[in-house]
Each structure stands twice: as C-alpha cells, then as structure tokens.
C-alpha cells in the first residue's frame with residue numbers, strides 16, 4: 001500500500017514538472033485572466049478559399065479606403081484564425097510561426113461594424129476559437145485619434161491589434177527574444193494581409209500610434225505593436 005502511494009506521488013510530481021515545462025509553449029494567456037467576460041464562439045474557419053496563395057500575394061496591397069459596410073462574423077473568424085488560429089491541435093501550434101512556440105502575442109479586435117456583434121473591444125482565444133468581450137462600446141474614433149488621426153483606422157469595420165508580451169519569448173531567449181517577437185508580428189501581419197485579400201477585404205499595417213493610449217483603450221498591460229484596420233472594399 002505504502003509502495004503504491006509512493007509511486008503515485010512520484011507520478012504526480014513528474015506530471016506536474018512536465019506541465020510547468022510545457023506551459024510556456026502552450027502560451028500563457030491573457031484571455032485566461034479576462035475569462036469572466038461574455039464569450040462568443042466563432043464559426044469554424046474554412047480551409048479552402050476562392051483565391052490561390054499566389055494570387056493573394058500578387059494582389060495584396062495596403063488599402064486605406066473602405067465601404068461603410070459591416071463584416072460578417074465568418075469573415076472575422078477567418079481573419080483571426082489566419083492571425084493566430086490553432087492549426088496543430090495536438091501540439092497547439094498556431095497559423096504563424098513563433099520562436100520556440102512561445103507565442104508572445106494576444107490578438108485584440110476593436111469592433112465597429114460586424115453583423116451580430118455589438119461594438120466593443122474583444123480578445124481572441126485561439127484555443128476555443130472564440131472571442132471574449134472585454135469592453136462594450138464604440139472605440140473606433142478613440143483608436144483613430146490614438147493612431148495619429150489616420151482616418152482608415154476610424155473608418156474600418158474592425159481593427160485587429162497585435163499585443164506583445166515580450167517576457168514569454170525573452171524568458172527563453174533573453175535579449176534576442178525581443179527581435180523574435182518583432183519578427184513574429186510580421187508573420188502574423190502578413191497572414192492577416194493575405195487572408196483579407198483572399199476574402200476581398202482591405203487592410204493596412206499601421207505601426208504609427210501612441211502605444212500607451214492604445215493599451216488604455218484595450219485595457220491591456222501588454223505592448224500593442226501593430227494595428228490592422230479591415231473593411232470592405
């Protein structure tokens with residue numbers, strides 16, 4: 001009996017250690033902290049589109065003029081999946097590459113006009129492919145002002161904001177992790193560009209904004225690095 005108990009204890013200690021070692025690779029998440037908010041399950045992303053990857057690369061352009069029309073929830077689902085969706089369920093790897101699979105980004109969406117979704121600030125949960133409502137209200141104009149009055153930010157249907165948590169990557173790679181985080185932002189951004197192009201939507205990478213004001217709008221203690229307004233063209 002005592003021997004059985006000892007083995008059981010050893011097993012628990014081993015499993016605990018493995019969980020601690022593996023956790024950074026699963027990506028500790030801000031959505032866990034904000035999990036009290038209303039949860040919106042997104043429709044399943046599709047894996048076949050209307051456009052080849054070659055055509056999407058050839059057609060990709062920064063687009064700053066959008067129609068005053070809402071996006072569908074399917075389009076939003078597809079964009080978020082392309083940004084950070086889980087594409088390897090077993091290992092929880094995501095659509096964009098990440099140094100050591102440390103996944104330093106949280107994806108926020110500032111929603112202005114999406115059918116069936118109230119305007120507000122949402123956080124994407126890649127593990128559930130869902131959104132958590134962080135703040136209700138229309139913050140598109142506030143975001144435009146924070147982005148040095150770039151009017152495409154305010155006129156878009158949504159803005160996808162990439163928020164970095166450097167320590168997830170620097171805890172593994174030290175100082176060098178900083179450049180890895182910036183490289184990863186590029187990978188995620190290009191996925192958003194190509195997915196938007198393939199859906200017939202327009203986007204532009206926006207790097208010019210007041211970091212602290214954007215962080216306040218989102219209610220995050222992470223570092224906003226990139227904003228992608230998206231709208232119908």
Ligand SMILES: Cc1cc2nc3c(=O)[nH]c(=O)nc-3n(C[C@H](O)[C@H](O)[C@H](O)COP(=O)(O)O)c2cc1C
Pocket residue numbers: 060061062063064150204205206207208209
């Ligand atoms: C890091 C980075 C930051 C950018 N910041 C802005 C920005 O703040 N506002 C903007 O309108 N475009 C911004 N752009 C988009 C560029 O102006 C655009 O990519 C460039 O003019 C080339 O056009 P193309 O994307 O259509 O090929 C940025 C692009 C990158 C890569």
